[in-house]
Amino acid sequence: MFAPENSSAGSLSRELRQLREELWGPILPHERRLWSNALLDNPPTDLNINGKLQNMQLYDRDGIVMNRLWVAVARYWDDRGLTAYEWLLQRTTLVDIAEYKRNLDRNQEPTDPWDDCTEQERREWTTATLRFPPQFLGATVMGLHNNHARKTGMTNSKTWIDLALEFRAAGFTPEEFVVLNTHVRKFHKRDHTNTLITTTWGLRNIQYVRLDAQQWTHWLERYRAGEDSVELTKGLLEPHWISTAPQTGQ
Known part of the structure; x- marks a missing residue:
C-alpha cells in the first residue's frame, strides 16, 4: 500500500493541517507517509467504521493517516530511534523477532545471518x-x-x-x-x-x-x-x- 503520488498539503483545510502538525510533531512529511503505510498494513488498533472512513479519507488526500492512537505508535517508536521499516521488521517474519528484541535489550548487534558468505x-x-x-x-x-x-x-x-x-x-x-x-x-x-x-x-x-x-x-x-x-x-x-x-x- 503506497501513498498517492499526486498528494498536496494544500488540499487540506487549515484546521486539518494544524491538527496534523500537532499529531505528528517532529516527524518529517516523507517519514509520515512511510509510517502511514506501515500502520495501514499492520494496524496497531481496531477502528470502527467511522474511524476507518476518516482515516482513509485523509490518507487518500494527503498520504498521511490521522488517527491519534496510530500516530502515537509512530511517535513512540520514532522517539526511540526506530524507522517505520525497523518497526515493520519487529512485526513480520523479516527477522527473528525474539532475537531482535533480545539484542535491543542488550544493546548488541544481531548475529550475522549470512554466516560465512563473502x-x-x-x-x-x-x-x-x-x-x-x-x-x-x-x-x-x-x-x-x-x-x-x-x-x-x-x-x-x-x-x-x-x-x-x-x-x-x-x-x-x-x-x-x-x-x-x-x-x-x-x-x-x-x-x-x-x-x-x-x-x-x-x-x-x-x-x-x-x-x-x-x-x-x-x-x-x-x-x-x-x-x-x-x-x-x-x-x-x-x-x-x-x-x-x-x-x-x-
Whole structure:
C-alpha cells in the first residue's frame, strides 16, 4: 500500500493541517507517509467504521493517516530511534523477532545471518532472491524491503537469507538459482499442482513459489553436465503433475 503520488498539503483545510502538525510533531512529511503505510498494513488498533472512513479519507488526500492512537505508535517508536521499516521488521517474519528484541535489550548487534558468505556472494544472492522472493509480506513491507536491498546491495531479511543459504548449501550459485526458478515458472499448468513446485502462503493468501533446494540437486548435476535447461526442467516436472480440476460427470 503506497501513498498517492499526486498528494498536496494544500488540499487540506487549515484546521486539518494544524491538527496534523500537532499529531505528528517532529516527524518529517516523507517519514509520515512511510509510517502511514506501515500502520495501514499492520494496524496497531481496531477502528470502527467511522474511524476507518476518516482515516482513509485523509490518507487518500494527503498520504498521511490521522488517527491519534496510530500516530502515537509512530511517535513512540520514532522517539526511540526506530524507522517505520525497523518497526515493520519487529512485526513480520523479516527477522527473528525474539532475537531482535533480545539484542535491543542488550544493546548488541544481531548475529550475522549470512554466516560465512563473502560480501560479493551476499550481493549476488540478494539480487537473485529479489527476482524470486520466497514469501509475500504485504505491499509496504515488500516495497521497503526491496528498496532497502537495492540501495544497500544486501537484503536484511531472514526469510530471504535463509532461501539463499539453503540453495548455496545444496551447491547452487546465484546464477543457477535464477535459471532453475525461471524455467520452473515457465511450465506452470492451469488447474494442476506439482510435487516438485513447493510454495509458501503470505499475507492476503498470496501464494509464492518457494522451491526446496534438496529436491533439485539432480537438476543441478544434469544442468552442469551440459543438458539443455529448458528440456531438463520440463522432463523432471512432467511425472509430478497432479490435476486439481473438478471432476465432471460421465
